[in-house]
Amino acid sequence: MKKRGYFLSVIMLLIIGTMGFTSKDVTPQREWSEWQKTACLKGVDFRAKKGKYEMSRRARKWEFQFRNRYNATIYFNYKALSILQKDKMRSARVSKNRITIEGNSESKVFSTYLKANKEIIVDLVKIRFGKNDVGKNYYICDKKRQ
Numbered sequence: 001m002k003k004r005g006y007f008l009s010v011i012m013l014l015i016i017g018t019m020g021f022t023s024k025d026v027t028p029q030r031e032w033s034e035w036q037k038t039a040c041l042k043g044v045d046f047r048a049k050k051g052k053y054e055m056s057r058r059a060r061k062w063e064f065q066f067r068n069r070y071n072a073t074i075y076f077n078y079k080a081l082s083i084l085q086k087d088k089m090r091s092a093r094v095s096k097n098r099i100t101i102e103g104n105s106e107s108k109v110f111s112t113y114l115k116a117n118k119e120i121i122v123d124l125v126k127i128r129f130g131k132n133d134v135g136k137n138y139y140i141c142d143k144k145r146q
Helices: 002-021 083-091 140-145
Strands: 044-054 059-068 074-082 099-101 110-114 120-129
Touching: 044 074, 044 120, 059 074, 059 099, 074 083, 074 110, 083 120
Parallel strands: none
Antiparallel strands: 044 059, 059 110, 074 099, 074 120
């Protein structure tokens, strides 16, 4: 009886281990995704690249780049989540750093850790256009979401 229990335990560990290392679509991407429109602004797009999974954080590293197709400088923060959790967007964590993109240009690359293996969604918040990023009045799209 003990031998049978030991044998079954070993078999189960092998099955679980095999499943963990053979799951689909978890390898890092070398290429950027296609540019995707943001929900709030028609003139701001983003693209993403999936990085390595970090066991210590229990999350995957994602890199983002934004493109401003407006002539004006834009300032904003972003929220990013797995597409499976898009109903939790209101409570999602907002990026810490303020992003500034000159008119008709692309941003530098930003990275964050997300519990998302396949697809993500990105939403812009605290949006402001113009020369200065001061005050409490943000672009109206941001107010509709809060």
